[in-house]
Amino acid sequence: MPAAPYVGRFAPSPTGPLHFGSLVAALASWLDARAAGGRWLLRMEDLDRPRCVAGAADTLLRQLEAYGLHWDSTVVYQSTRDDAYAAALDALISQDLAYPCACTRARLAQAPRNAEGEIVYPGTCRNGLPAGAAARAWRLRVPPGTVAFHDRIHGDLGQDVAREVGDFIVRRADHLFAYQLAVVVDDAWQGVSHVVRGADLLWNTPRQIVLQTLLGLATPAYAHVPLITNAAGQKLSKQTLAPALPLSGQSRVLAQALAALGHPPPGELAGAAPAELLAWASGQWQIERVPMQPAIAKPAP
Structure with a gap:
């Protein structure tokens, strides 16, 4: 039997703008899909309506586009499901x-x-x-x-x-x-075959497999990339006041994200445009090179 097509996804919650830790997770998911010749979907996990921030979903879309992380189908909003x-x-x-x-x-x-x-x-x-x-x-x-x-x-x-x-x-x-419940239902409905996400969600996986089994749904392949912390060792998050991804200087930030994923760009790509960096990384991507240990975010110059 031929292998099932690769379908990956990135599923942020629109509770604020993306930060560097969000970029690392999104980038890993995007690269894993692109290296496999697969599709990469975007899902807004706006299930928890009281926590969602007005306009945040549009901000997330602009940030992803600014970093060259383009998705392959209509964005799904959990609030409609x-x-x-x-x-x-x-x-x-x-x-x-x-x-x-x-x-x-x-x-x-x-x-x-x-x-x-x-x-x-x-x-x-x-x-x-x-x-x-x-x-x-x-x-x-x-x-x-x-x-x-x-x-x-x-x-x-x-x-x-x-x-x-x-x-x-x-x-x-x-x-x-x-x-x-929502993530299991949506992953199955969208045909997601591979989930690449942050290590803070690692121990959600057994619960989701229990639900998949009881609902008769397929279990995707899982990979959990290292968390990004601040200098105090706290996970970058809105709660720890992580700054939003800048909409300029994307090449420098992308290079830092690739390094955190065990794929530092070579010196000759210093200053390369985001599209060139992403093309190089797509050809080099090996998930076995991704470290398990958290990485510390570097302050902006």
Whole structure:
């Protein structure tokens, strides 16, 4: 059988402009698709409406275009996809794979936490709501056992999701669908074959594989690229006040991003235009060269 066509994607949340860490993740995803002769899709994860910033999605598009990272199809906005997520949740409910939960954050304040600092759900509502309690969210009934997966950068990994995470939320108390459900539904709908994203999302993968399995969906190949930190060792993010990507000096910034991905451009490409840098990198790309360790962002000159 011929190999399935490569389809990659970049899925930012429009909560603010892209920063250098976002560029590194986008660039890795774009290069992996281009080196494989595949398609690269763009999806706006604007699911969490209260956190989205007006105009941020348009800013993200302009930033990607300014850095030569062009996508291959119409941009998908998760805020338009509620019907698809509802259908997936209904399918889970019909098989008793999801159940209503009345728990509040206060009720779970004393629950144990996993290595990532997340609450491990203790199963309070798994066998029915407590007397007098009203349903707030919906949780997935996670089956026992280790979810094993191969990351193209980190190697063979596994997690017992039932023990280390517990039954996780698929629809929130504010009636918004949870990220884990939406990303699985959208990746399958868009035919995504390869997911290349930041290492901060590495341990979302076992949860997503659980959902893919229960919904009868294919599991993409995963690769998680190194995080970019500031000088204090904090992940670049809006919370750590990471500056927005500049819309000038793109060649210098792209060269830094390529170096963070283990592909520093040769000296003869110093000052080359973004298109030339990207053409070189597409021909040189080997995901095996991408480091696992975080990289420190260099301050702008």
